[in-house]
Amino acid sequence: MHKFSIRVFGCQMNSYDGDRLRTAMLRYGWAETDDTEADVVILVTCSIRAKAEQKVTSEIGRYDLSYRHKKKPYVVLVGCMAQRIGREISRKFQCVRVVSGPRHLGLVPQAVTEISQGMSQRYFMDDDPRALIDLNVVPSARLNPFKAYLTISYGCDRFCSYCIVPYVRGRLQSRAAEEILAEAKALTDGGVKEITLLGQNVDAYGKDFSNGYSFASLLKDVSRQENLLRLRFATSHPKDFDDNILEVMQENKNICRAINLPIQSGNDRVLREMNRGYTAEQYLALVTKIKEALPDVSLTTDLIVGFPGETDEEFRDSYNLLKEVRFDIVHTAAYSPREGTRAAMMDNQIDNRIKAMRLNEINALQSQIAREANERYVGCEFDILADGAAPRGEGKIQGRTMSDKVVIVDGTENDFGNVFRVRITRASHWSLEGERI
Numbered sequence: 001m002h003k004f005s006i007r008v009f010g011c012q013m014n015s016y017d018g019d020r021l022r023t024a025m026l027r028y029g030w031a032e033t034d035d036t037e038a039d040v041v042i043l044v045t046c047s048i049r050a051k052a053e054q055k056v057t058s059e060i061g062r063y064d065l066s067y068r069h070k071k072k073p074y075v076v077l078v079g080c081m082a083q084r085i086g087r088e089i090s091r092k093f094q095c096v097r098v099v100s101g102p103r104h105l106g107l108v109p110q111a112v113t114e115i116s117q118g119m120s121q122r123y124f125m126d127d128d129p130r131a132l133i134d135l136n137v138v139p140s141a142r143l144n145p146f147k148a149y150l151t152i153s154y155g156c157d158r159f160c161s162y163c164i165v166p167y168v169r170g171r172l173q174s175r176a177a178e179e180i181l182a183e184a185k186a187l188t189d190g191g192v193k194e195i196t197l198l199g200q201n202v203d204a205y206g207k208d209f210s211n212g213y214s215f216a217s218l219l220k221d222v223s224r225q226e227n228l229l230r231l232r233f234a235t236s237h238p239k240d241f242d243d244n245i246l247e248v249m250q251e252n253k254n255i256c257r258a259i260n261l262p263i264q265s266g267n268d269r270v271l272r273e274m275n276r277g278y279t280a281e282q283y284l285a286l287v288t289k290i291k292e293a294l295p296d297v298s299l300t301t302d303l304i305v306g307f308p309g310e311t312d313e314e315f316r317d318s319y320n321l322l323k324e325v326r327f328d329i330v331h332t333a334a335y336s337p338r339e340g341t342r343a344a345m346m347d348n349q350i351d352n353r354i355k356a357m358r359l360n361e362i363n364a365l366q367s368q369i370a371r372e373a374n375e376r377y378v379g380c381e382f383d384i385l386a387d388g389a390a391p392r393g394e395g396k397i398q399g400r401t402m403s404d405k406v407v408i409v410d411g412t413e414n415d416f417g418n419v420f421r422v423r424i425t426r427a428s429h430w431s432l433e434g435e436r437i
């Protein structure tokens with residue numbers, strides 16, 4: 001029996017694609033193993049920053065060395081990096097035999113089988129940014145039996161000037177609502193308790209439909225799925241997050257009170273250069289509205305420091321905005337020029353040492369804010385859905401509150417998939433500790 005291994009790099013949408021590819025390969029009669037034993041290694045790749053691509057390239061180099069001696073494993077390269085530089089990589093490394101963009105995954109399992117029967121290299125590139133040959137497989141073979149991702153749309157039409165996504169994942173294409181609802185039903189019938197709806201910009205879901213069916217409509221319909229304890233979604237866009245979404249969240253108690261709303265910068269000139277489509281003031285007004293509508297909401301964001309031309313004063317605006325909003329978590333990154341994007345061609349690229357200094361300053365601030373935010377939960381009681389072993393500590397498991405706080409408690413794997421009540425006893429900037437009630 002042929003053996004495969006899957007390695008996922010990057011975002012949750014890649015995890016979803018990895019789960020679907022795993023499910024499909026098992027249906028083709030392959031066995032999953034680790035990459036030292038595998039005949040084929042499938043790499044689900046990311047292009048969001050140069051580092052992500054460098055990491056995968058060095059892994060391919062390692063496999064290529066083995067391939068030259070033992071004629072295995074051969075490599076299947078899918079995802080954003082495959083779309084961006086897959087052809088080039090396959091010319092450099094003999095072991096790379098299948099290359100597929102994120103919108104042609106439907107062709108990959110068959111191609112993997114054909115390659116194992118001696119077929120030569122196969123390329124499935126997303127040259128047409130609207131083409132889609134999807135993998136119509138419900139991801140039943142997942143790493144976590146109680147939680148599942150569910151991608152609701154592909155691509156993005158926003159073209160933020162620093163972002164490679166529209167060039168490697170194509171134009172916005174919303175999946176049919178019936179398809180998504182059927183998948184949600186299959187997942188909950190299979191024991192899934194928590195679903196996370198995914199999209200580059202979930203709030204834009206349905207904007208390519210003519211029937212007015214929107215993300216708010218979909219959120220409501222999925223939340224009504226029987227036996228679905230928790231529904232999450234990521235990632236939002238301040239320009240497309242609307243009152244209907246808020247209303248649906250207020251009305252449906254199983255929709256988690258956690259919103260990731262990327263701000264990217266606190267300065268209006270930089271936001272304009274980023275082509276984000278809103279000002280800092282408009283963003284703050286939206287935050288106020290969200291916190292009024294959902295007082296127990298946890299708000300997280302993404303922030304880039306060192307965007308081309310960013311002055312110390314402009315960086316200070318981002319710093320002060322974090323102090324004002326006090327996000328639960330900020331995913332920070334130093335600007336990484338992506339070939340082919342408008343920002344990469346801008347003048348005034350910032351020196352890496354300045355980027356590093358700004359990143360350290362922001363991370364230090366946010367670590368303090370996150371700790372203080374979490375400390376206010378000590379003594380409070382919450383229902384958590386236990387979903388796995390704790391990263392550290394014998395006899396410790398972890399679960400999440402409705403507002404996406406990680407709580408570490410005593411427990412065993414028999415508790416996984418169950419909801420139980422805890423009282424918070426300790427807080428750190430990343431997680432909480434609790435005792436069962």
Ligand code: SF4
Nearest residue numbers: 156159160163165200
């Ligand atoms: S909305 Fe997100 S995915 Fe789309 S272009 Fe902007 S940063 Fe990229």
